Amino acid sequence: MEFHVYENARAACEAAGVLIAAQITRKGDSVLGLATGSTPIPAYEMLTQWYDRGVIDFDRVRTFNLDEYVGIDHKNPLSYHAFMQEHLFSKVNLRPENVHLPSGNGAADAEAYDKAIHDAGGIDIQLLGIGRNGHIGFNEPADDFTYGTHVVTLTADTIEANARFFKSADEVPRQAVSMGIGNIMAAKCVVLVATGENKAKAVRDTIRGPITPRVPASVLQ
Numbered sequence: 521m522e523f524h525v526y527e528n529a530r531a532a533c534e535a536a537g538v539l540i541a542a543q544i545t546r547k548g549d550s551v552l553g554l555a556t557g558s559t560p561i562p563a564y565e566m567l568t569q570w571y572d573r574g575v576i577d578f579d580r581v582r583t584f585n586l587d588e589y590v591g592i593d594h595k596n597p598l599s600y601h602a603f604m605q606e607h608l609f610s611k612v613n614l615r616p617e618n619v620h621l622p623s624g625n626g627a628a629d630a631e632a633y634d635k636a637i638h639d640a641g642g643i644d645i646q647l648l649g650i651g652r653n654g655h656i657g658f659n660e661p662a663d664d665f666t667y668g669t670h671v672v673t674l675t676a677d678t679i680e681a682n683a684r685f686f687k688s689a690d691e692v693p694r695q696a697v698s699m700g701i702g703n704i705m706a707a708k709c710v711v712l713v714a715t716g717e718n719k720a721k722a723v724r725d726t727i728r729g730p731i732t733p734r735v736p737a738s739v740l741q
């Protein structure tokens with residue numbers, strides 16, 4: 521595991537964008553594991569700019585997103601489907617058939633999602649943010665590490681943290697479908713970006729604490 525510390529949040533995230541761009545440059549049909557949240561937005565902006573300038577080409581790139589809320593329409597601007605459309609998919613030449621997110625229909629398509637990742641040859645580079653409770657994707661603190669894609673019941677802390685996007689905490693979906701820790705660990709390279717004071721404890725516990733499913737990101741050690 522390598523650590524890099526940057527002057528500000530934008531630089532940290534753009535550095536992750538550099539790694540993704542390098543991956544696409546090396547291998548045109550790369551499989552990207554993508555994340556939502558505020559943290560990765562500067563990386564998507566960088567990738568979009570490099571695409572506009574002809575530096576990178578998404579024509580053969582395949583993508584798999586970490587997670588989606590259960591029971592939220594994909595057209596709802598608060599869905600992760602809509603987030604990805606807005607910040608990346610509508611801006612580059614990714615083919616719709618090469619873009620994948622969990623449907624958010626509950627357990628029904630979890631196995632199919634894992635199979636699709638496997639059939640694509642696995643994830644070359646996985647981008648991650650981190651929850652302030654140490655979650656990655658929507659893998660919440662738990663008694664065990666999860667393996668594959670699964671339905672998660674969100675913790676009160678995550679509902680509160682994500683309420684800023686909704687009208688109130690009551691409107692935050694209570695469940696999500698998330699890739700498991702096993703899916704994330706199977707990626708050939710994992711890049712986690714953490715910014716802001718409210719992530720400091722999660723970062724410390726991830727790097728210096730014991731490896732425990734109570735701090736899901738600690739598995740990266």
Ligand code: GLP
Nearest residue numbers: 556557558559649650651657658
């Ligand atoms: C959500 C997502 C995570 C993300 C986290 C932090 O819970 N499921 O993938 O890492 O939010 O988001 P932010 O980057 O906005 O702090």
